[in-house]
Amino acid sequence: MTPQPAIIMAGHDAPEDVAILPSEIRRQLEGMLASRTFRTAEGQKSFLRYAVEEVLAGRASQIKEYLIGVEAFARGDLFDPRLDPIVRTQARKLRARLVKYYLTEGAQDPIRIEFPKGSYVPTFVRVGDATPVVEETPSPVDLPHAQPSEPALIETAPPAPLAFLRTWKIAALSGALLALLLAVAFAFYAARAKPAERLPEMASSSIAVLPFVNLNGDSANEFLSDGLTDDLIESLGQAPGLRVAGRTSAFRFKGKALSVQEIGQQLKVHAVLKGTVRVFGDHLRITAQLNNAADGHHLWSGSFERDANDAREIQRDISLEVANALGARLVYGGDEKTIATVSAASPTHDAYQNYLQGLYHWNKLKVDDLTMAIGYFEKAIAADPSFARAYTALADCYVMAPQVASTPPTEIVPKIRAAASKALALDSSLGEAHIDLAICAEYDFDWTTAGAEFKKGLDLSPDNAVAHLWYAKYLAIVGRRPQVLVQRQIAAELDPVSPYAVQAVGGYLSVMGRYDEAIAQFRKAITLEPNFGLSHQGLGVAYILRGRDFPEGIAELQLACKLMPGPRREALLGWAYATVGNTVEARKILKRFLAESTSAGFPALAVGQVYIGLGDKDRAFEWLGKAADQRDLDLTLKWDSFYEPLRSDARYLVLLRRLKLA
Numbered sequence: 129m130t131p132q133p134a135i136i137m138a139g140h141d142a143p144e145d146v147a148i149l150p151s152e153i154r155r156q157l158e159g160m161l162a163s164r165t166f167r168t169a170e171g172q173k174s175f176l177r178y179a180v181e182e183v184l185a186g187r188a189s190q191i192k193e194y195l196i197g198v199e200a201f202a203r204g205d206l207f208d209p210r211l212d213p214i215v216r217t218q219a220r221k222l223r224a225r226l227v228k229y230y231l232t233e234g235a236q237d238p239i240r241i242e243f244p245k246g247s248y249v250p251t252f253v254r255v256g257d258a259t260p261v262v263e264e265t266p267s268p269v270d271l272p273h274a275q276p277s278e279p280a281l282i283e284t285a286p287p288a289p290l291a292f293l294r295t296w297k298i299a300a301l302s303g304a305l306l307a308l309l310l311a312v313a314f315a316f317y318a319a320r321a322k323p324a325e326r327l328p329e330m331a332s333s334s335i336a337v338l339p340f341v342n343l344n345g346d347s348a349n350e351f352l353s354d355g356l357t358d359d360l361i362e363s364l365g366q367a368p369g370l371r372v373a374g375r376t377s378a379f380r381f382k383g384k385a386l387s388v389q390e391i392g393q394q395l396k397v398h399a400v401l402k403g404t405v406r407v408f409g410d411h412l413r414i415t416a417q418l419n420n421a422a423d424g425h426h427l428w429s430g431s432f433e434r435d436a437n438d439a440r441e442i443q444r445d446i447s448l449e450v451a452n453a454l455g456a457r458l459v460y461g462g463d464e465k466t467i468a469t470v471s472a473a474s475p476t477h478d479a480y481q482n483y484l485q486g487l488y489h490w491n492k493l494k495v496d497d498l499t500m501a502i503g504y505f506e507k508a509i510a511a512d513p514s515f516a517r518a519y520t521a522l523a524d525c526y527v528m529a530p531q532v533a534s535t536p537p538t539e540i541v542p543k544i545r546a547a548a549s550k551a552l553a554l555d556s557s558l559g560e561a562h563i564d565l566a567i568c569a570e571y572d573f574d575w576t577t578a579g580a581e582f583k584k585g586l587d588l589s590p591d592n593a594v595a596h597l598w599y600a601k602y603l604a605i606v607g608r609r610p611q612v613l614v615q616r617q618i619a620a621e622l623d624p625v626s627p628y629a630v631q632a633v634g635g636y637l638s639v640m641g642r643y644d645e646a647i648a649q650f651r652k653a654i655t656l657e658p659n660f661g662l663s664h665q666g667l668g669v670a671y672i673l674r675g676r677d678f679p680e681g682i683a684e685l686q687l688a689c690k691l692m693p694g695p696r697r698e699a700l701l702g703w704a705y706a707t708v709g710n711t712v713e714a715r716k717i718l719k720r721f722l723a724e725s726t727s728a729g730f731p732a733l734a735v736g737q738v739y740i741g742l743g744d745k746d747r748a749f750e751w752l753g754k755a756a757d758q759r760d761l762d763l764t765l766k767w768d769s770f771y772e773p774l775r776s777d778a779r780y781l782v783l784l785r786r787l788k789l790a
Contacts, residue, residue: 148239148252150184156239165229172222174200175215179250180241191248213430213445219248220428221452333454334397336373336421337361339382340414343406353405354379355484356414356443358491360401362517363447365591366557367456373397374593374623375491380656392421396624399427401450412436416446418453428453437477439484479512486521495533501525516554523547523564530761534729537571537759544568559589563598571759573788575606593623597632606789607766612636627657634666639769643674661692665700673769678708695721696762699734703770706741714741733760740770749779756786763787 157180160166161173178200182191193215197203201214209215223243230240240253337360342353358375365372373395381391388400403416411433418428430449432442475483486504489497502525508518526544529535548564562585569578582599589595600615616632623629634649650667653660665688671681685701702717718738724730736751755763765771765784774780784790 148254152239153180153184153241153252156237156241159237160229160234160241163229163233165225165233169221169225171201171214171218172225175218175222176241176250179243179248183250188249193248196248213449215248217449217452219243224455333369333399333456334371334373335364335399335401335418335450335454336378336391336395336397337364338391338400338402339379340403340405340416343404349405349407351485351488352407352439352481354491355487356405356439358487359440359443359484360447363443364451365589367451367454370451370454370456370591371397371622372591374591374619374626374629376593376626376628377623379491380625388419388421388424394625395421396621397421399454401446403446407436410436412439412442414439414442414446416450418450439477440475440480475508475512475515475518479508479515479518482508482511483515483518483521486518486525490521490525493528493532498525498528498532514554516551516558519547519551519554520558520560520564523551523561527564527567534731536729537761541568541571541759557588559585559587559592559595561585562588563592563595566602567598567761570602570605570761573759575602575788578602579606591622593619593626593629596622597629600632601761601764604764604767605761609636609640609767612767625656627653627660627663630656631660631663631666634663634670638666638670638673639767641673641769643670646670647674659691661688661690661697664688664691665697668704669700672704672707682708682710695724695731695734699731699737702738703741706738706743707770711742714738718742731755731760731762732758733763737770740773743773745774745777745779748774749777749783752783753786756783765789 157177161177166173166176175196178196179191182188193209194207196215197207197209197212201218203212203214226242230237234240238254240255242251242253243249244251337357339357340353342350357378361372361375361378364370377395388402391400392398398421399418400421401416401418403414406413412435413431413433415431416429417426419425420427428449430446432445434442482504486501486508489504490501502522505518505522505525508515509522512518523544526540526547529540530537544564545568548561548568551558551561552565562581566578566581566585569575569581579602582595582602585595586592586599596615596619600612600619603609603612603615613633613636616629616636620626620629620633631650631653634646634653637643637646637649647667647670650663650670653663654667657663664684668681668684668688671677671684682701682704685697685704689697689701698717699721702714702721705711705717706714718735721730721735721738725732725735732751732754736748736755739745739748739751752763752765765774765780765787766789771780781790
């Protein structure tokens with residue numbers, strides 16, 4: 129038998145008497161490749177086998193990114209590592225999988241195969257006291273210590289937990305002492321890798337995507353940085369097991385110089401993604417960095433400089449890399465995709481640019497901006513009729529039209545249904561489209577269909593805080609009060625610094641008569657955003673319902689009207705005036721409402737609510753009936769407390785039947 133050279137154990141102090149033979153390494157390699165951990169990881173198995181065999185063949189110095197791509201992944205001679213990140217991606221996954229393997233199935237293996245940070249050259253370490261298989265006349269050959277053969281663009285997995293045991297003395301330890309040291313090592317690693325606010329099991333990972341910074345500093349490109357952020361939030365929200373902080377909370381940190389740790393604590397997430405966008409001519413440079421929110425430790429980073437037409441592909445590359453870094457799967461179109469295949473589904477450049485412009489204006493939730501958003505989404509669809517998310521975004525605009533622009537629901541329900549249905553026909557994984565269809569069903573008073581669509585939507589998009597709030601409103605309308613709190617609490621957890629989500633919990637407490645708790649919750653929301661009108665409205669109503677502090681209640685409702693002008697806010701002020709005995713001011717508001725009620729889009733519900741405060745049940749029921757004709761979803765007869773005086777009247781049941789709620 130031809131003597132085989134032994135490979136010296138990596139490490140500066142490794143003595144020759146613990147040399148590792150090639151046959152041992154190959155035996156270790158084959159065992160790993162057949163393990164449960166590696167069984168389905170074909171890419172990482174190819175990488176691992178290629179790198180180990182190259183070292184054993186004496187070609188460690190030739191293990192470069194280009195050759196790995198060509199020889200291990202069959203990318204062909206035209207492979208360009210700058211454009212195709214397959215090697216870097218698989219290297220990061222391999223390091224993470226090796227950590228998992230040696231913490232589970234390979235915990236007792238006598239040899240560790242490792243890839244030092246920044247290098248594609250594996251090292252071999254004897255960590256147990258097993259006696260190596262001795263071949264005939266082994267002749268030790270020193271293996272060069274691993275040096276970075278390629279600069280790593282992606283942060284690798286945490287260091288292996290047993291690294292400090294890499295000395296020859298481990299072989300002399302007794303089994304009991306070794307077990308003790310292994311336990312200590314594991315605890316040490318766990319403490320380092322998972323400190324107090326540590327990354328949890330992957331099924332419960334969470335992330336906040338902060339608004340990307342527009343380095344051009346001009347308003348013309350602000351839509352690109354904001355829109356890219358919105359798109360990343362939506363895309364990462366498709367990864368099962370990955371909770372994504374709500375958009376409202378994330379954007380509250382725009383332009384604020386807070387540490388990753390502070391942001392993580394406020395948003396209650398385990399990782400924070402931030403980045404920059406710069407446009408120069410026809411080129412686009414986007415950088416992104418993922419950090420552990422507990423200690424600020426770097427988890428992954430990437431820099432992408434491409435043609436401006438590739439913005440969508442960059443977004444998807446970032447989404448996939450981030451999801452992979454957190455151990456999550458990213459799903460597109462109902463199927464798990466890879467970077468190589470996902471780009472084929474990208475919309476055209478013009479479609480994506482218009483889509484980002486639409487998102488930018490949509491999020492302002494103002495009448496003029498909503499109109500502009502609809503226009504941009506329609507342009508995106510015209511540029512690429514297969515762009516599913518553009519249809520969903522268009523449906524979302526129509527959903528908000530009655531709230532923002534006072535558009536009659538009868539005008540927009542067909543548009544919502546058409547856009548949402550088209551989106552689902554193109555991509556059945558879009559939970560938002562089911563939410564839009566649920567709202568259509570609500571306008572039709574088809575509560576069974578609405579409930580089913582809400583459940584479908586939340587199953588597909590469980591991290592959509594706005595969807596949970598819409599579902600909570602549905603539950604309030606149909607009278608399922610206990611479940612309202614659950615959905616509003618979920619929304620507040622997903623969007624913890626969103627004043628809308630926080631004040632929604634206060635609304636539940638107020639309806640349930642827990643006024644002191646409600647007032648505290650509304651004050652919390654006001655602390656988050658002092659100028660958010662709904663929080664002041666809720667606080668004012670809670671004061672009035674509690675039966676004292678009437679001046680404070682009126683003042684809060686007046687402030688809400690100032691911050692969010694419109695008849696819906698003024699209606700509650702008129703109700704409050706009447707409730708506390710100031711009928712003069714209540715009738716002033718009512719007189720103006722009656723004069724304006726002939727105009728299109730004026731909510732009949734506003735008139736009815738003032739009549740409730742004045743105790744005029746006949747006219748209250750008359751105008752509430754008109755509100756039902758308008759399909760006004762704010763007509764929450766089974767929910768809001770100010771309908772209590774009407775509930776003993778026979779006409780209340782008649783009205784419920786008109787709404788198909790009885």
